[in-house]
Amino acid sequence: MKRNFLNLKIVLVEPIGPLNVGSIARLCSNFDVSELRIVSPQCDIFSLEAKKMALKGQKYIDNCFIFSNIEQAIFDCDLVLATCGRIDLSNDIECENPEEISQWISSYKKINNLAILFGREDRGLTNSELLFAHKIFNIKTSQNYPSLNLSHSVAIILYELNKCPTNFQRKNTKVFNLASSKQIYESFKDLEEMLIRIGYLLEHNSFSKISKFKKFVLKAKTSSHEINVLRGIVHQINWFLNNSKGK
Numbered sequence: 001m002k003r004n005f006l007n008l009k010i011v012l013v014e015p016i017g018p019l020n021v022g023s024i025a026r027l028c029s030n031f032d033v034s035e036l037r038i039v040s041p042q043c044d045i046f047s048l049e050a051k052k053m054a055l056k057g058q059k060y061i062d063n064c065f066i067f068s069n070i071e072q073a074i075f076d077c078d079l080v081l082a083t084c085g086r087i088d089l090s091n092d093i094e095c096e097n098p099e100e101i102s103q104w105i106s107s108y109k110k111i112n113n114l115a116i117l118f119g120r121e122d123r124g125l126t127n128s129e130l131l132f133a134h135k136i137f138n139i140k141t142s143q144n145y146p147s148l149n150l151s152h153s154v155a156i157i158l159y160e161l162n163k164c165p166t167n168f169q170r171k172n173t174k175v176f177n178l179a180s181s182k183q184i185y186e187s188f189k190d191l192e193e194m195l196i197r198i199g200y201l202l203e204h205n206s207f208s209k210i211s212k213f214k215k216f217v218l219k220a221k222t223s224s225h226e227i228n229v230l231r232g233i234v235h236q237i238n239w240f241l242n243n244s245k246g247k
Helices: 018-030 048-062 070-074 098-105 150-163 181-197 206-219 224-243
Strands: 008-013 035-039 065-067 079-083 114-118 135-137
Touching (some): 008 070, 008 150, 018 035, 035 070, 065 070, 070 181, 098 135, 098 150, 114 150, 181 206, 181 224
Parallel strands (some): 008 114, 035 065
8 A cells, every 4th residue: 555654554453253354354465554453352363264264365364463452552653543333422523434534644745654443343442442543434324224344344444545645646745743642642641640639630530521631632633742742731730749748
């Protein structure tokens, strides 16, 4: 996949079907994906069923990376996208169609590491897991039966990414400088701990409130520099709190 990004990772979260894993491995080969990553597989991904479906994509199964959680699977990536087929999302979680996101990606000169998260076959990704993503794909289907087969979703997304113009075919491309998923996660972990410490948040409801802050940051397309400024402010406040006791 010779696009304006390098090292594309397909990340499957808790897949339950070896046939799907094999089909996706084949798609990885079709579209020159760099790596197949799997988070807590719920099936035998090395089974004969999976390998038969993979055909020439078997190398992706043999060399796949297995992780125990999503954070480990994506925190070396500059940009994280996720897919969602659910219709019960909260109103403040925004989804876009694959063509829109592909066009947005192609506006950047180069993205060094891109991960695409695909959720469980039976229930997808949770709202909190979707917050790891900068943008969320939603493939429009019938309202009567909106859920797509996992491997079909992967095929559609890879096709849409592949057909977009490369950075060599577009003018006025931008340098990619968005804060990474890891930077956002670590910054808001520090912020949450500080706000609990000063009494602004309570532990039992801190996650839901911090999640809203995260959504603002993602919508604002916050840069790496800007998130580092936020983290620096939090660190300075913590330093002041630690050094002002008894004064």
